[in-house]
Amino acid sequence: MIFLDAAATTPVRREVLAAMWPHLSGEFGNPSSHHSLGEAAAAALADARAAAARVLGCRPGEVVFTSGGTEADNLAVKGIALARRAADPRLDRVAISAVEHPAVTESARYLERVHGFAVDVIPVDRHGQVTEDAIAAALRPETAVVSVMYANNEVGTVQPVARLAGLAAAAGVPLHTDAVQAAGWLPLDAKALGVAALSVSGHKLGAPKGCGALVVRGRTRLEPLVHGGGQERGRRSGTGNVAAAVALATALTLAAQDQAGRAARVAALRDGFIAAVLEGVPGAVLTGHPAERLPSVASFCFPGTSGESVLLELERRGVVCSSGSACAAGSDEPSPVLVALGIPAAVAQTAVRFSFDAAITAAELDQAAAAVRGAVGSVRSLGA
Ligand code: PLP
Numbered sequence: 615m616i617f618l619d620a621a622a623t624t625p626v627r628r629e630v631l632a633a634m635w636p637h638l639s640g641e642f643g644n645p646s647s648h649h650s651l652g653e654a655a656a657a658a659l660a661d662a663r664a665a666a667a668r669v670l671g672c673r674p675g676e677v678v679f680t681s682g683g684t685e686a687d688n689l690a691v692k693g694i695a696l697a698r699r700a701a702d703p704r705l706d707r708v709a710i711s712a713v714e715h716p717a718v719t720e721s722a723r724y725l726e727r728v729h730g731f732a733v734d735v736i737p738v739d740r741h742g743q744v745t746e747d748a749i750a751a752a753l754r755p756e757t758a759v760v761s762v763m764y765a766n767n768e769v770g771t772v773q774p775v776a777r778l779a780g781l782a783a784a785a786g787v788p789l790h791t792d793a794v795q796a797a798g799w800l801p802l803d804a805k806a807l808g809v810a811a812l813s814v815s816g817h818k819l820g821a822p823k824g825c826g827a828l829v830v831r832g833r834t835r836l837e838p839l840v841h842g843g844g845q846e847r848g849r850r851s852g853t854g855n856v857a858a859a860v861a862l863a864t865a866l867t868l869a870a871q872d873q874a875g876r877a878a879r880v881a882a883l884r885d886g887f888i889a890a891v892l893e894g895v896p897g898a899v900l901t902g903h904p905a906e907r908l909p910s911v912a913s914f915c916f917p918g919t920s921g922e923s924v925l926l927e928l929e930r931r932g933v934v935c936s937s938g939s940a941c942a943a944g945s946d947e948p949s950p951v952l953v954a955l956g957i958p959a960a961v962a963q964t965a966v967r968f969s970f971d972a973a974i975t976a977a978e979l980d981q982a983a984a985a986v987r988g989a990v991g992s993v994r995s996l997g998a
Contacts, residue, residue, distance in 0.1 A: 770911025
């Protein structure tokens with residue numbers, strides 16, 4: 615079986631499991647307890663926070679550990695919008711790009727539905743990028759927060775986040791970026807990117823599902839969404855999950871080692887795979903940006919097929935991948951991301967995403983490209 619669905623999730627790395635284990639067994643203290651077990655847990659949590667901060671380009675106090683990318687995105691969009699509007703009632707708009715993950719779009723829709731915010735959707739070009747003109751048009755004096763993801767989970771397009779964050783900062787609007795897919799492939803330095811907030815998730819990087827973090831920089835106001843004992847400096851209550859924090863910090867640290875070299879190696883393999891698919895499958899269309907894309911993602915539409923049938927045929931041939939976002943799997947609706955890129959709905963239904971981890975080899979991708987040729991050919995001949 616060739617696993618080409620690493621953008622959906624990854625297995626837990628051995629080193630991550632080893633780093634977590636003591637905190638799930640002997641060192642099981644509650645980091646809020648004042649005895650020695652609790653203090654050991656608090657020290658481990660502080661070390662994890664410091665290690666995560668080193669990779670994320672922020673101060674340890676700016677890291678809020680969460681239950682994953684979804685919670686980090688919710689906390690950023692809702693937490694910043696609600697806090698800023700509480701301080702200034704004129705700030706009643708939020709802006710999001712047209713290609714955000716549902717964790718961002720649904721947070722914005724919640725603000726609209728329940729709290730009366732207006733939502734501005736920033737269009738993308740045909741490659742999925744937000745242009746400087748497009749963000750400038752969306753940044754209004756009433757905008758409380760703007761959210762533009764670092765890299766897209768369906769087509770892999772990378773946004774010019776530093777430039778967009780600069781424009782947002784000049785307009786006085788904090789920019790949040792969902793860096794869940796970028797983590798491990800692109801530099802994650804929140805300060806260098808100039809963003810106000812940045813989300814990451816552990817399970818895309820070899821940590822378990824259910825751990826993540828939101829970086830909230832400097833004086834960015836944040837209304838907590840989970841209330842209770844005031845953990846995470848009051849920004850996210852709940853007993854600190856030390857093992858999860860250690861796992862995330864370990865995975866981030868490992869992923870930061872030789873990040874550029876790994877990205878270059880996998881990008882070269884990705885380009886070979888893209889060329890082989892485009893050459894071998896008549897009519898195949900690469901979706902997303904041809905160059906500004908994650909090293910780990912190759913995404914296509916295969917007109918004349920259905921994405922779901924191609925996936926089944928691929929699995930029969932030993933290749934596991936997905937039609938796009940795992941969150942949208944099984945939905946009959948065309949992907950809003952592909953529609954935002956201007957791809958007709960009927961073509962968007964034929965999308966297939968291949969996503970790689972760092973261990974991918976040229977031989978596996980050669981085999982996968984042959985499987986794609988066979989699978990698409992077989993679906994088309996059955997449909998004819
Ligand atoms: N944002 C993006 C871009 C993602 O790809 C995902 C996961 O699929 C998430 C957010 C949600 O992260 P999690 O699965 O940790 O809740």
